[in-house]
Amino acid sequence: MSDGAAKRAEVPGGVKSAARTVELLEALAQAPRRLTLTELASQLGYPKSSIHMLLRTLVGAGWVESDDRGTAYGIGVRALLVGTAFLDRDVVNQVATPHLAALRAHLNETVHLARLDGADVVYLASRESMHILRSGSRVGRRMPAHSTALGQVLLAQLSPEEVGERIPAELATETQHTISDHKSLALELQDIRVRGWAAEREQDSLGLGSIAVAIPYGRPATYGLSCSIPLTRFTDAHQRDVVQALLEHADEIGGTLRRLPGA
Numbered sequence: 001m002s003d004g005a006a007k008r009a010e011v012p013g014g015v016k017s018a019a020r021t022v023e024l025l026e027a028l029a030q031a032p033r034r035l036t037l038t039e040l041a042s043q044l045g046y047p048k049s050s051i052h053m054l055l056r057t058l059v060g061a062g063w064v065e066s067d068d069r070g071t072a073y074g075i076g077v078r079a080l081l082v083g084t085a086f087l088d089r090d091v092v093n094q095v096a097t098p099h100l101a102a103l104r105a106h107l108n109e110t111v112h113l114a115r116l117d118g119a120d121v122v123y124l125a126s127r128e129s130m131h132i133l134r135s136g137s138r139v140g141r142r143m144p145a146h147s148t149a150l151g152q153v154l155l156a157q158l159s160p161e162e163v164g165e166r167i168p169a170e171l172a173t174e175t176q177h178t179i180s181d182h183k184s185l186a187l188e189l190q191d192i193r194v195r196g197w198a199a200e201r202e203q204d205s206l207g208l209g210s211i212a213v214a215i216p217y218g219r220p221a222t223y224g225l226s227c228s229i230p231l232t233r234f235t236d237a238h239q240r241d242v243v244q245a246l247l248e249h250a251d252e253i254g255g256t257l258r259r260l261p262g263a
Contacts, residue, residue, distance in 0.1 A: 034072035099249040110135040116154040135228035149212035150226040153198035157220035177202040213246045216254035
């Protein structure tokens with residue numbers, strides 16, 4: 001059984017079929033291509049017969065799509081409705097939208113809004129730079145928090161004990177520069193807590209760095225802003241400009257959110 005399956009099996013009062021359906025959809029959503037029944041069974045650790053029954057139901061409902069031969073499966077268009085509904089109702093996303101546009105216009109770099117979800121960060125919105133050499137949109141992507149500036153700055157909002165409860169024992173490496181041990185991560189998070197922002201170079205993608213700040217809203221803060229910068233433009237002067245702009249807009253977003261009724 002996969003780690004994900006094992007964790008879901010431990011949820012008290014969980015409904016097995018519902019847990020398997022959610023895990024199946026998540027596996028398909030994260031896959032870069034359509035997966036076969038054999039691949040899904042191997043990845044999830046469930047019998048082919050059980051997965052096949054779930055797939056038939058999900059295909060019929062439009063949540064999963066299959067190829068012409070019915071042998072490979074991918075996430076269906078109806079799944080988009082759930083993601084869109086979340087974004088439409090997420091007040092942080094609504095408040096942050098004009099700030100992302102302003103940041104992109106001011107910095108001419110790709111900027112992102114994301115939130116911490118377990119040991120990962122999920123990207124909710126992006127505005128792309130106008131430069132030819134730029135980072136693309138990451139909307140909908142889920143990345144390990146320890147390997148991104150956004151994830152690191154949000155992990156830094158937690159206590160060391162809380163971080164230890166979220167982060168897996170083995171840290172996945174995206175590149176040779178990714179933080180790969182808990183001691184190094186703890187030291188980096190402590191530095192971030194002191195200076196109030198995070199920066200990384202090539203920990204997530206080669207040739208690319210990023211700077212991130214937390215949005216001061218909620219305890220702990222779970223949303224953040226980041227700016228992705230090709231290393232060719234990642235100068236000390238540009239870093240100072242980016243940090244200042246991100247902090248200013250994050251403070252404005254947080255202030256707006258705290259003034260909303262019921263905040």
